[in-house]
Amino acid sequence: MPKFLVDNKEIKAKQGTTLLKVCLDNQIYIPNLCYLEGIDPPSVSCRMCFVEIEGERQPVTSCTVFVKDDMVVKTDTPAVRQLQRTALRLLLSVHHVDCKNCQANKKCELQRMAKFLKVGLKPKGLGIYLREVEIDRSHPFLDYYPNRCVLCGKCVHVCREKNGQSALTFSKRGFDTVISFYGVRDLPTPECENCNVCIDICPVGALALKETQKEAVPNLQGEEDPNIA
Amino acid sequence: MNPASNEKIDQIFDAIYKEAEKRRNEFREDPGPKIHIGLATCGIASGALETKKAFEEALDEYNIEARIHTVGCLGHCYAEPVVVIDHPDSGFPPIFYHEVNAGKAKMLAKLFLKEGDPRFEHVYGAMEENDLIPSVMEFARFNREKRVVMEKCGHIDPEDIYDYIAQGGYSSLVKTLKLNSDEIIKEVQNSGLRGRGGAGFPTGRKWELAKSAGEQEKIVICNADEGDPGAYMDRTILESNPHQVIEGMAICAYAVGAKKAIIYVRAEYPLAVDIVTKAIRQAIELGLLGKSVLGSSFDLEIDVFRGSGAFVCGEETALIRSIEGYRGMPRHRPPYPVQKGLWNKPTVINNVKTLASVPPILDHGADWYREIGTENTPGTAIFSVVGNVVHAGLVEIPMGVSLRTLIFDICGGIPNNKKFKAVQIGGPSGGCLNEEFLDTPIDFDSLTEAGAMMGSGGMVVMDEDTCMVEVSRYFLDFTQNESCGKCTFCRIGTYHLLKILERLTRGEGEDGDIELLETLSKDIKAGSLCGLGKTAPNPVLTSIKYFRDEYEAHIYEKRCPALMCRPMIAFYFDLDLCARGCDACATCCPVEAVFTTSNRKKGVDQELCVKCGECIVVCPPEYDAVRKVSPPHLVPYIEKPPEKKKED
Numbered sequence: 090m091p092k093f094l095v096d097n098k099e100i101k102a103k104q105g106t107t108l109l110k111v112c113l114d115n116q117i118y119i120p121n122l123c124y125l126e127g128i129d130p131p132s133v134s135c136r137m138c139f140v141e142i143e144g145e146r147q148p149v150t151s152c153t154v155f156v157k158d159d160m161v162v163k164t165d166t167p168a169v170r171q172l173q174r175t176a177l178r179l180l181l182s183v184h185h186v187d188c189k190n191c192q193a194n195k196k197c198e199l200q201r202m203a204k205f206l207k208v209g210l211k212p213k214g215l216g217i218y219l220r221e222v223e224i225d226r227s228h229p230f231l232d233y234y235p236n237r238c239v240l241c242g243k244c245v246h247v248c249r250e251k252n253g254q255s256a257l258t259f260s261k262r263g264f265d266t267v268i269s270f271y272g273v274r275d276l277p278t279p280e281c282e283n284c285n286v287c288i289d290i291c292p293v294g295a296l297a298l299k300e301t302q303k304e305a306v307p308n309l310q311g312e313e314d315p316n317i318a
Numbered sequence: 319m320n321p322a323s324n325e326k327i328d329q330i331f332d333a334i335y336k337e338a339e340k341r342r343n344e345f346r347e348d349p350g351p352k353i354h355i356g357l358a359t360c361g362i363a364s365g366a367l368e369t370k371k372a373f374e375e376a377l378d379e380y381n382i383e384a385r386i387h388t389v390g391c392l393g394h395c396y397a398e399p400v401v402v403i404d405h406p407d408s409g410f411p412p413i414f415y416h417e418v419n420a421g422k423a424k425m426l427a428k429l430f431l432k433e434g435d436p437r438f439e440h441v442y443g444a445m446e447e448n449d450l451i452p453s454v455m456e457f458a459r460f461n462r463e464k465r466v467v468m469e470k471c472g473h474i475d476p477e478d479i480y481d482y483i484a485q486g487g488y489s490s491l492v493k494t495l496k497l498n499s500d501e502i503i504k505e506v507q508n509s510g511l512r513g514r515g516g517a518g519f520p521t522g523r524k525w526e527l528a529k530s531a532g533e534q535e536k537i538v539i540c541n542a543d544e545g546d547p548g549a550y551m552d553r554t555i556l557e558s559n560p561h562q563v564i565e566g567m568a569i570c571a572y573a574v575g576a577k578k579a580i581i582y583v584r585a586e587y588p589l590a591v592d593i594v595t596k597a598i599r600q601a602i603e604l605g606l607l608g609k610s611v612l613g614s615s616f617d618l619e620i621d622v623f624r625g626s627g628a629f630v631c632g633e634e635t636a637l638i639r640s641i642e643g644y645r646g647m648p649r650h651r652p653p654y655p656v657q658k659g660l661w662n663k664p665t666v667i668n669n670v671k672t673l674a675s676v677p678p679i680l681d682h683g684a685d686w687y688r689e690i691g692t693e694n695t696p697g698t699a700i701f702s703v704v705g706n707v708v709h710a711g712l713v714e715i716p717m718g719v720s721l722r723t724l725i726f727d728i729c730g731g732i733p734n735n736k737k738f739k740a741v742q743i744g745g746p747s748g749g750c751l752n753e754e755f756l757d758t759p760i761d762f763d764s765l766t767e768a769g770a771m772m773g774s775g776g777m778v779v780m781d782e783d784t785c786m787v788e789v790s791r792y793f794l795d796f797t798q799n800e801s802c803g804k805c806t807f808c809r810i811g812t813y814h815l816l817k818i819l820e821r822l823t824r825g826e827g828e829d830g831d832i833e834l835l836e837t838l839s840k841d842i843k844a845g846s847l848c849g850l851g852k853t854a855p856n857p858v859l860t861s862i863k864y865f866r867d868e869y870e871a872h873i874y875e876k877r878c879p880a881l882m883c884r885p886m887i888a889f890y891f892d893l894d895l896c897a898r899g900c901d902a903c904a905t906c907c908p909v910e911a912v913f914t915t916s917n918r919k920k921g922v923d924q925e926l927c928v929k930c931g932e933c934i935v936v937c938p939p940e941y942d943a944v945r946k947v948s949p950p951h952l953v954p955y956i957e958k959p960p961e962k963k964k965e966d
């Protein structure tokens with residue numbers, strides 16, 4: 090069982106576990122958004138979980154490192170914090186900060202990270218850019234908020250895990266990248282009505298049950314998908 | 319390999335070679351003239367198909383017996399459509415004609431082919447030494463090159479496998495089949511060949527890693543997802559000599575123990591896709607691919623996979639995802655594709671140029687290859703030199719040649735008496751170098767040290783009229799559009815860089831923007847997931863480093879020193895030069911911003927002018943009266959433009 094140091098604390102963990110998981114299990118918080126046990130290969134897309142490991146030239150993502158004997162890990166160095174703060178500020182610069190009207194308020198990962206990294210929710214110095222489409226209502230049961238989403242991709246993964254085929258995918262490129270329900274109406278049985286795994290896994294409240302869910306639309310005639318040009 | 323099977327391989331290949339030789343001799347010994355027309359995409363874009371048609375019609379009309387031989391690209395894009403006419407009866411050597419349009423073709427058919435007059439005023443040079451016409455080999459553009467990969471490009475018909483075989487093609491594969499895989503890998507390792515896709519990883523080592531993965535199934539992929547703006551080396555090679563790439567793939571597959579290979583080529587290269595597909599079919603027909611290659615125990619199946627237009631799919635892990643049918647998004651490495659690649663099988667991914675370098679290496683030996691180029695980077699580099707340069711096109715040079723030699727000696731320098739300003743190497747991932755670096759030798763390490771990178775071979779030369787802030791904006795616009803959107807730094811970081819650069823080019827820069835660009839760039843480089851994000855800020859960082867004064871002029875003086883950024887310039891006419899009564903500018907102005915002054919010269923209504931620059935183009939050179947200034951308030955007052963009549 091590998092034995093190693095994280096922030097001068099000696100830790101033992103099972104061979105083959107990722108450093109991020111071990112740290113989180115040992116109450117050492119490393120900011121992260123896209124990590125989920127079982128995603129293989131890991132997304133490594135949020136670029137938050139940086140740590141410094143002795144012998145490495147620059148900070149590395151802890152979700153891709155497997156624990157090794159005699160590793161010396163630091164989670165709180167200036168280089169690590171610099172990258173984490175920049176990443177968080179970038180995420181917030183395209184985030185519609187409207188916490189009091191957001192279902193994720195008080196359990197939002199962005200709020201947690203902002204507090205932890207001492208970054209204001211409305212960072213100065215960077216312009217604020219929001220996507221045009223405020224809410225994607227094309228799904229029969231769900232609403233998607235592109236300006237809340239951090240594109241961690243967990244919803245895509247859990248949906249595929251549970252239903253064998255994901256009702257959510259990434260679409261478009263660059264800044265315009267969003268989660269899309271493209272093709273959801275072609276799925277054999279959209280299980281979405283009673284599922285909610287994607288809503289539960291979302292760290293920032295970007296997916297929500299339709300407000301009008303009570304009056305539901307069982308014929309699946311949602312609005313046109315804005316992602317299909 | 320046992321000697322008996324070696325004999326069998328030789329036997330089968332000899333028969334193929336004899337057929338190729340027979341066809342070649344038949345062609346050579348035909349006493350009539352031969353017309354070689356370059357029909358790669360660049361030639362076709364310049365009208366080579368019309369040229370071919372004109373030749374065909376003229377041959378009919380004047381009743382001339384001549385053969386038309388379609389070939390690939392010689393790399394001389396500035397001279398397209400290129401035609402080489404070999405007319406032995408005329409007593410002249412084969413002659414290289416440039417810019418042969420349909421009219422010229424018809425004229426040459428009549429006057430040269432029929433009447434024997436080569437029309438010296440249209441001759442570019444002779445293809446071989448002789449006493450009558452200077453040879454093209456006397457020009458630096460020809461004699462300073464060293465062709466290894468492109469040796470046969472433009473000389474053979476890419477759609478005829480026998481043309482390639484008659485010139486020695488597939489003999490390296492025959493040699494390979496008689497050696498064991500370790501010997502092949504050793505030879506490639508000894509040659510010092512480094513991957514030509516950009517990173518420069520030693521090819522032999524990659525092959526060895528794949529081979530050491532053991533008995534399991536392996537895959538070889540040829541990466542032809544070339545996407546850098548202005549780069550077209552891979553396309554030209556595939557269109558001009560696909561068999562050399564296929565042969566390289568076969569050798570690689572044999573060496574690493576793969577039975578399946580894939581050419582990943584962009585769908586935007588329809589001609590390359592066609593030619594490669596055809597080439598594979600021909601190779602299968604001759605038994606050079608497929609089950610039991612040349613009678614040996616080696617099987618190889620090659621497929622063509624068309625990439626559907628995402629730049630990021632040139633990144634190897636994204637490329638793999640895209641073949642697997644997923645969205646082309648890179649993943650974290652390790653595991654590297656040689657450990658866990660396509661369908662989780664060990665996969666060797668090599669660039670077109672890398673694979674095309676392999677047959678000559680095995681043919682001439684590793685020592686021969688090592689003698690070309692530099693100690694750390696043996697071999698040649700292929701660049702597509704484009705932009706403000708006289709002899710634009712594909713150039714294959716030994717590694718270690720300086721940028722100055724390449725740009726000024728080989729490619730003829732900057733046109734229109736303009737001054738050299740910068741060269742952008744390595745596409746959107748590379749950097750902009752200024753004239754201080756002209757003496758930098760071209761190889762992987764020197765260019766990386768200078769802040770640019772070798773990249774896959776795109777080289778954009780820029781003259782003094784190019785604004786470096788605008789160039790950075792252009793490249794960031796490209797990378798931002800092509801970012802897959804997966805990771806935070808690339809998706810949002812490059813967007814911020816782009817937005818800041820857009821502000822600068824609009825004249826809305828603020829104090830602190832340069833510093834913000836720099837810190838953001840550094841974090842994006844350190845934080846991004848794949849090569850695209852890690853290198854995307856390079857154009858910004860290098861242009862700030864070497865052209866900081868231009869950024870400062872944009873921010874603090876609202877001035878574009880290169881007079882390129884439209885919101886920051888204004889046009890006017892120099893009244894001392896402007897010709898009374900000339901209306902050239904007024905008639906072409908799309909917004910009717912040009913008015914006639916009281917003494918019948920011209921003025922610009924600054925409120926209407928959209929700064930398109932059409933007036934500069936049409937102003938007769940003997941007057942050359944149009945002037946640009948930046949910032950716009952420096953424009954001299956001429957007189958009040960007339961009130962525009964309101965339309966009813």
